[in-house]
Amino acid sequence: MSNQRPASGWVKARSAASIGALLALLAAASYATVNALLRSVAADVDPFAGSLIRQLPLLVIACFALLILRPPALRPRSVEFIGAKWVTVLMVAGVISFLVGNVLLFSGLDWVGLAVATAASQGGIVIGGTLISALVLREPPNRWQLVGVSIVAAGLAVVASPGFGSVQAGFVAILGFLFSFGAGVCYTISNAASRTVQRRPRTFITALAMTNFGGVIALVITVAARSGGRFDLVYSALTPSQILVLVLAGTVNAVALASITLAVRFTTVTAVSALSSMVIVFGIIIAWLVFHEEIAAAVIVGAAIIIVGVLVAQKRPAGPAALTPEPLLNFPNAINPTTDAFQAMEEGRK
16 A cells, blocks of 8 residues: 555656646747747837736736636635735736847847747746746756757757857857846746746746736836837727737647646746747748748758757656656645745846
């Protein structure tokens, strides 16, 4: 009987990790679809205004969900209330992800180009997610995840290699690479905050809604500041077809954000971050099938390396004794103070 309980916990952990992996893959495919939809309008739309429109479908869904479900995690009088501090953490994570991350990525795109900036930002997601998982969430990656993340990073470098020739050497290029990498780290911070909060039961809607609210508020302020408060001037130049594409992209983006938020409930940020790199692979497939683009050999080789890395990262130790415990499966009544992401971010992060 004594051996049945650990074995049962091991099986549940593997099942949860599998669910998390499928959700992370759905998120990656959704993000690739969003990027494909935005190709036709990106050049004509202010990036911050476009980012704001893409958040609106999820904002509407989140508001309806909160009004209908009235989650106890957001009711101060409920014993399940997560606390004002954690509401703030989620909203700040949304600001970092949707505003700061975008500012860094837009700068990187200007300085090093699309191929290098995209690969660098995905590298930031993969490597940054691994570090945050280990240092902030106290969930160190196992040896297979470390190997897989290293392979994925190599694959991203190969995918970006055709773009290196068009990048001017010098300080600006280094800064552009670092900014793009930093954007990826910013994007994964919201995953870390969501995973920490979702160690309590029934907090998925709360985590999803609060990060969205934080991002929307920051984007509204930014668009207002850039336009002098004239939102009509920002959006009046858009055609109905462009608005339709942005709203459609926002709807798919809502699926992506919901999937990745739920994914980190079931598996670690390291695993989700490695799977997020599949957005590059899905993007290459869409470019070939839908837009009939010619794909360079280096890009195909890099995509294959990424797939190998993702598969390696999903491999788990062979038995219960080697398995890292999954805090999510126990659903503690209170967040473990040793995993207090807010305090750790303030002390260990910039």
